[in-house]
Structures are given as structure tokens and as C-alpha cells.
Amino acid sequence: MSDLSLLVQMGFGALLALSVYLPLRCGQLSLATPGFYVIGGYVAALLSTRWPALSGDGAGYPLTSLALELVVAAPVAAAVALVLGRPVLQLRGIYLAIATIALVEILRVLNLNLAWSGGAVGIFGIPQPFAGPGGYALATWVLLALVCWLCARLEAMRLGRAMAAIRDDELAARCMGIPSADVKLTAFVISAVIAALTGVLAAHFLNTWNARQGGFDASITTLAFVVFGGSRIWLGPVLGGLVITALPELLRPVGDLRLILFGLVILLGPILFPQGLITPERLARLQQTLRRP
Amino acid sequence: MQAGQRSRIAVALGAAAALAAGLAACGPRAEDQPLQLKGGVPVGAVLSLTSNANAYGQDQQIGLKLAQAWFQQRRNANSQKALELNLRLEDGGGDEATASQAFNLLIDAGVVALIGPTLSQQAFAADPIAQRRGVPVVAPSNTATGIPQIGSFISRVSAPSTEIAPLSIAKALQLTPSIKRAAVFYAHDDAYSTSETVIFQKALTDKGLKPVTVQRTQLNDQDFQNQITSALRESPDLIVISAQAVDGGNLIRQLRELGYRGAIVVGNGMNTPNIYPICQRYCDGILIAQAYSPELDTPVNREFVALYQKAKGGAIPPQLTAQAFTAYQVVAEALQRLNKRQPLAQLSLGEARKALMAELLGGQYDTPLGEISFTSDGEVVQQRFHVAQVQMQPDGRSGRFLLLP
């Protein structure tokens, strides 16, 4: 079952990578993903531990309650993203990155200090909707498939093309009549919702939730997912998230050298594959070779 | 590639993974298989060997190694057919996910019991997994409230702060009866420190010493001049600290450098020689309540101390090492007893785990910590606690925890 639970964590990695990828598709380097992940986790942790009506008749946590948490977490995250998005998305490049890191940090400090979050100890004994990691794997990968489908659809839609245009040249895009501020905000909100939904599943999966979840390290790691996998097509971040989450676990047999090797992979990834592992061109070539018997 | 194709790939990807997950969940259950005894009874340990909790994991790892050596010695000396243990150690990192994954990995590998994880926060994430899968856990270092209550398979040999913390306050008042004004410091982003400070503050209030000021610090802080100057304006004559080794050590050093001369009581997080290099000569005189005393004069502790000194060039073993040793000893002895009564080879893995838990909780253990046993909850019952005072060498580099009578 360790394979299954690793599969769950890899799924979380891929989801968070997609959450970073969406704003990046329109050129926005937003690192707020861990913040929304934390919000989603708290929504799940608070609802499931403080609202007895959700626990059902005692035999396992009902799936309907889990669904309800997902339904609550999504608009909460979307609302926060809408309010913050307008002012924040005026910033560009590294400034946007730092501003979102600052937001995540402010959220962490609030969670540490406010009573309802359980402070540093956090919330524990979160009830289990699934009997084992198998159920989590199913739920996570269904969510991942949905988000992948959404991203793939998006890339074919007007909105997706508008996002790509903004990434290439925002000024030109605006001249062509693309409402760049709205497009960027939409991407930011979708990104927030993906992260929050992931947080809901993660809180149940981890059994406990506290202020240490998410944060600066998580911001950088999720960014590494995208850069490593490639940020031109949705398959890139998915692969990056899966591989980089799994790597430290798969490297366990090497013992003390584990994190050194992990660091080397992160270091060499961008150097050997500056466009990321997966690029549209590479994918097309792969498809051609497959088609030719 | 067309977008339609891509979305089909997405759906196919998800379906394949979901199918894989479903299939894997229906495989034969390891719990029903007979226990694998080749190479020894498999026992797992999950310690923080990387991340910034690594200093603790390192202390604990030595404890487990010494315990292994100790049992090997005894086996050789008795030349009787005692059970052999096969310890498998995994890195639990400093976060919840890594510790949980290590637990899962070892449970899948068929261990009969688990030792760990290092941090209480990790325990809240990983212990429920062991509980659901019916694997006994002996925690060597989790002191937060509520750990054994996670479930029937969870126990610990690390006495909770509720038991120990008040002792050092009482000792400080006994040494300096004139104490009137107590100030409290604690690392507010640390689970262990926030639960311990509640107990300290209650103990102070019970003695009629309501804290004149409570200062919050953070684990990553290294400069405490703000909090210190603000606390010293209240002219306290007792300062009580709940923090970890590094931040706490720096706090003490800076308190003394900024002229505080009164008594200092610290909690369990600083119960390690790792504080010596941080507060150096300023560590001298601080009071600390301990669950372990290297000076306990029993055969098992003498042997433990001797083993440690041989391995570490004469140093004095810290509590974390002694508790890790004890955790291994508890598991090993319970396994021997169980095997004598009901040979393990005849049990399935699931049965062995269940029987071991019952055996473990029912036993009495003569350990480096002294005589210990467990409540039915899995909470440790320890006969003796100690209050020690740090005594530094004049060079300020090394020191010892001197036991107070």
C-alpha cells in the first residue's frame, strides 16, 4: 500500500503543478498555490472535525461530506483569489512571485496565531472517508484527470489562446482586444480552486493539518515541478509533479546520498532540458514515431 | 496533436491510474500471510535523519544502534536461542508526508512493530496509519498531549510534558525561595513547545506565580533581543523557556549577555547536549526536568552508558538516545516473551502484531530510564523523574547535566 499512498502524493504533486502552470501559461509567475492548498486543507479539517453532523452514522466518514467539503472549499478559494487577484496581478515577473510568497507567509502567520486553526499543533484526528490509500488514489487521480481534461480543453478554447498570446506579448495581445486583466484573473482563480481542492483531499489523507503545511519551501518545490516538466503544455507540469514528488521516495535505497542525488536531479533538469521534459514539439515527434510502425 | 486527442489522453491517463489503484487494492492481504522470520523478526524505525529535525534523529539513531549491539551481546553471552530482530530504519524527514510514507513502506515490508516518528506533529499524521493497519507503535520522543490516545496500537516511552515540566519549577522555587516574578518564553510555531508552555504556565500559577510576561518566539529565530529587552523591563527573577535546542540555546545565551542573572528553567526540547555549543558557558546553571538520568545506578543503565561512551569518545548520553534505546528494548523484550509463550513462527503477521501489542502493554521493563510499564492506553508509567542543572566546563565547550537531589 506504500505504492498506493505514494501514488496519492504524486497525484497531489501533479495537481499543485497544474495550479502553478495555469497562471504561468499567461506569463504570470504566481507562487500563491501553497496558500490556497492550505486554505482548502483548513476548510476540510475544520468542517470534518468541528461539525458533527457531517460524520454520519459513525461507520467511516461519508463520501457525501467529503463532496460537501470540496463544494465549500472551491468558492472560498475562488473568493479569496478574486479579492487578492486584482491588485496582485498588476505586478509582473519576480515581483509577482515575491508578492505571492509574501501572501503565503502572511497566511501562515495568521494560521499560527488565530485560535480556530489550532496554532502550531494544528488539527488532528481528521476522519477518514476511505478505508485505505486505494480510495485516496482513486479520488486524487479522478480529480487529476478532470483537471487535465480541463487544461486540455482550455488550450483549445479562446481563453487558452488568449492566455498564450498574453504570455508571448501582453501589449500585443491587448492591442488585439484581449482583455488581459480578466484573462489573467480567470487563470489565477482556476489555479486557486485546483490548489484548494487538492488541499481538501490532502488534509484527510495526512490525518492532520497545521500551519506548517504549504509555505515558502512548498512554493519553490511546486515551481520546480513546472520548470522541470515543462511549461508549454499541461502534460509537462503533470509529469514534473509526478516525478519530483516520487523521486525522494524512490531514492530511499541509496540511504545517506538520497537528498544529494535529488538535488542533482533538480540541478541538472533545467540544464539538460531547458524547455522542460515535455514540449509540444517533442510530443509531436513522439507521436509520429509511434504512428510509424 | 489535436486538442481533442489531448483531452482523450487525459481521460485515459486517469482511467488507467484509477484502474491500477483499484486492482492493487484487491491483492492478497499481507496481514494474512505468515510472519517472515528469515534474518530476524522485522521491526521498523522512522527517524528524522534529514531536514532541520535531523539533530534529534541523529541522537535517536545512535540509541537504536546501541540497543541492537546490547541485545547481540546478551545473545552471545547467553548462547541460548533468543529471537533475533531485524531492524529496518527509514528516514522520516521533518514533514508529515515523508514520515507517513516511511510508515506505509515499513508496514508493507511486513514489520511487526514501528519505532518513531521523531516529531509529535509527524505522529499525528503517521500514527493513524499504523492504527488502521493494526501495527504497534512505540514512540521514543513524542511528548505532545494526545499521542497514545490516537489509538489502541499507539504507545510511547517518552513521558509527556504534563508529568515532568512542573518538577523543575518546584525545584527552582526550592533553590531560590525568593522568586516572585516569572517570565515565560515559548516557540509559538512549534507543537511541542506550545503544549509544554501551557503546562509550565499552569504550574507557575498553581505556585502563585502568575507570569508577569509571556513572550513568543519562533523556531527559526536566532536573534531574541526584542523579546528579551521587553521581558527584562518587567525585571523577572525566574525565566521559563519552552523551545528547541538551537533557538532555546541562543535565547539563553542572549538573556545572559544582556544581563539577566536570575534562575532559568527550560523544557524537554533543550534536554540534549546539543545546547552546549549554542549557549556555551552561559548554559551554566539552567534547570531542566528529565525523564532520563545518566547517573541512575542500575545494571542496564551502566551498560548503556558504557556502550555510549565507547561509541562517542566518553560523552554522556542524552535523553533522546536513552529513550530510543528504551523503545527498542521494549519491543525486543515483548517479542521474546511473546515468542516463549506462543512461537511467532505459527502466527500470521496480523496476529503477531496484535499479540505483540497486548504483550507490550502488559509488561514491566527494566530500562535505562528506570522501571517502566504502560497504562492500557499506551501511556508510559515511569517511576522516577529527575531535575538536573547544567554544569559547564570552564572552557565553555562541554558540560553535563548534574542531577539535583
Added chain:
Amino acid sequence: MWPRCRCSQTAAAAVSCCFPEPGVVHLLQILINGLASGAVYALFALGYTLVFSVLGVINFAHGAIFTIGGYLTYLLIGGAVGANGLLASWQLPVSLPFWLALALAGAGSALVGLGVEAVAFRPLRQRNAEPLLYLISSLGAGVVLVNLVQLLMGAESYSIPASTLAALPSALAQGGAQIRTVQVLLLLVATLLVALLTLWLEGSRGGKALQAVAEDPVTARLLGIDSGAMIRLAFALSGFLAGVAGGLVGLSVSIAGPYFGIGYGLKGLGVLVLGGLGSVPGAVLGGLIMGLAEALVPAELSGYKDGVAFAILFLVLLLRPQGLLGKPVASRV
């Protein structure tokens, strides 16, 4: 030393009987506290900003180089490795005086900085890669360095003996306010380093060339400046500054293990942006402001300290994205 009060009824009375103007003293103390912790931030951010000014990218391995500076200083003054690393109980045959050790540790860290440049930056620069990639490759370099330190030296903490400053009192007091001597030292060294750096940048050919590369690499090349050499110079200087900062901060608060410098990474980044990315005086100003902002948080609310610092950063970003002393830049990642 803090004057010990004889009359200790209530807090307020105690303060007022000892000091005629408690308000002024308190304010002075806050100022001093802010400068003290700000000096550390500034020291950390100096080398950080230097690389940014030249390459326009952030070097996430900076914290790891800072850590290495601390460990090198410890080894050079003759400290022995603990029992847990591969180098267990190893010790250099020499025991240098602190200031010499610090300078050599700076030199060693400069070499590490050059190594990081060669491995994590140069290959990307040669391909004209996106700035985002440097972030990740340098992050990887940092992870490797930190874990290498743990493998070799173990996870325990090391201290540079307090007796290094034996001749000095442990704290200085002025008019009721006080400060640890080490922190004064840190503040002085930070000021000295920034002064030297500014003088060199503004006054020497090398410094001017470095600025030219920072301003516009293409034109600089046309002017005959070897931009590769200038970038290596920036990394060496940045490594030197990181190493010296690591040794000094190690003297002040001990080396808390391999993750010693990583903890400053986040705040260092904040300081960098607050002062203005790529601005050397800005890094110092940003550090001091960050320190002061934290010191101004009242003690009862000290749990919110880190939040306040980042809230200020956030506001500054919204109002003046280029930072306090930064030049307005159109768009640069």
C-alpha cells in the same frame, strides 16, 4: 548591563524609578534592536543582490554558501568535527585567529560561489535560457550543498567560542538601552562591507565594468568588456560576502546545523525586494527597515512579527514595485 532595580513593586514603577525617561529609553532600545537584527539581514542580502544586479536572476544557493562560510570559519579556527559526519572527529592541523579564519572562509566560499556559477548558471547562460530556470538549477545546487555538509559534518550544531571576543564585554549599554557586542560588530562589518563595495563599484574600472554588464550585456560586450569574466567576478564576490556573513552570524548565534543559512533565504528575498532588486545600498536599507519593522511589533503581538515584515513588503510591492532604491524596470523576470 541592564541596571538592576532595587525597587520592584510594579513594572511601571520599577522602570520609572530607574530611568527618568522610560519612553525615550524604550524607543532607543527598539531602534537598537531593529538595527541589530537588521544588520544580519543586510549582511545576508548583500551578496544576494550582487548576483541579481548582474544577471537579473536570484541565486537560491546563496543560503547554502552562507552555511558553508560558517562551517569553514569554524574549521579554520581549529574546531573539530562532531561524531556523526563522514569526517567524524577530524580537525585541521591549524588553529587560526578568528579574523584571519573569517577572511579565508570568505575566500573558500568565493570558490564555492564560482563552482555554483560554473555548474548551475553558465550552461544556462550559454543557451540564453529563461530566468526561471536559474531559480530551479540554483535551488538544486543549494540542496546538494546542504546535504553534502550534513554528510560530511553531521547534523549537530557548532559554535565559534565566545572567548573569541573575550576582551570585550558581552553587551554594551548606553543610557539604559543596551545591545550585544557581537551585534555591534555585525553592524560595523556590514557598514564597512557596503561602503567598500560601493566605493569599488563606483570608483574602480572593474566595478564600472561590472555595472556596465549589469546595465546592458550586449553594449558591454561591444565596449570590449568580457561579460563572462564579470559574471564570475560577481559570483566570487557574492560568495565571499556570503561566507563572511556566515562566519559572523555563526559567531553571534552559533552554527545551527546544515540548514543554518537556508532559514535566511526567505527573509533575505524580502529584504532584497524591499530595498530594490539589484541595489547594493538598497539591500542594506531593506535589511534595516525589515529589522526595525519587526522590532516595532509590540511584545504581546510578537507572534505576528514575521507577518508584519511581509505585510510591509507586500504593500511596498503594490505601491512601488521596484523597491525603495530600485530603478524602475519595465519588465524583467
